[in-house]
Amino acid sequence: MRIKIRDAANGDLAQIVEIERLSFDNPWSRDSFLRELSLPFSRTTVAMTTNGANDSILGYLCRWLVADECHVLNVAVRPTARRMGVGMRLMEHAIEEAKRENARFVTLEVRRSNLAARSLYRNLNFEERRLRKNYYGSGDDAIVMELRLDRR
C-alpha cells in the first residue's frame, strides 16, 4: 500500500476523531485536536492512502517539539489498516523531523498493557525508561519510553 504523510488540517478532523474513537477507551475530543492544530509547538500529521480519488486518512500522529525534545502525545491507525506499516511510517516521519530540528530525545508514555505499541516503539530503538504507576487510573501503569537521537 502506498502511504503519504502530510500535515493535518481542520478538514481532517472528522476522520481523525473517528479513528480516535475506534482506538481508545477515553478518546480525545474534536476540540482537543483543534487546540493542537492551533498551538505553535504542536504538530499533527496524517497518513493517507494514495489510491486515486478515494483518499482516506489511515492514521495520525500528534507531537510537541519543545526545546530539545519531541514528545509524542497521540498516535493511532484505523483498525482496518493496522499491521501494514502505517504506525511505523508515522513514527519514522516524526523522528526524522525531530532530528532535522536538532531534538536530542523523542519521548512518549505508553500503557504497560499496550503490547502492540510497545513493540512498535522498541522496533524503533526506543528504550523503556520509567514506570508511572496508575498513570491512566487504578492499576493502569504507563511506561515512559525514550529514543536518544544524539547517540547516533
Ligand SMILES: CC(C)(COP(=O)(O)OP(=O)(O)OC[C@H]1O[C@@H](n2cnc3c(N)ncnc32)[C@H](O)[C@@H]1OP(=O)(O)O)[C@@H](O)C(=O)NCCC(=O)NCCS
Ligand atoms: C499501535 C499502533 C499505532 C500500531 O500501528 P500499526 O500501523 O498497526 O503498526 P505497524 O503495522 O507499523 O507495525 C509496526 C510494528 O509494530 C509492532 N506491532 C504492531 N501491531 C502489533 C500487534 N497487534 N501485536 C504485536 N506487535 C505489533 C510489530 O513489531 C510491527 O512490526 P511487524 O508488523 O513487522 O511485526 C496501532 O495498533 C493502534 O492504532 N493502536 C491503537 C492506538 C494506540 O494504542 N496507540 C498508541 C498509544 S501509546
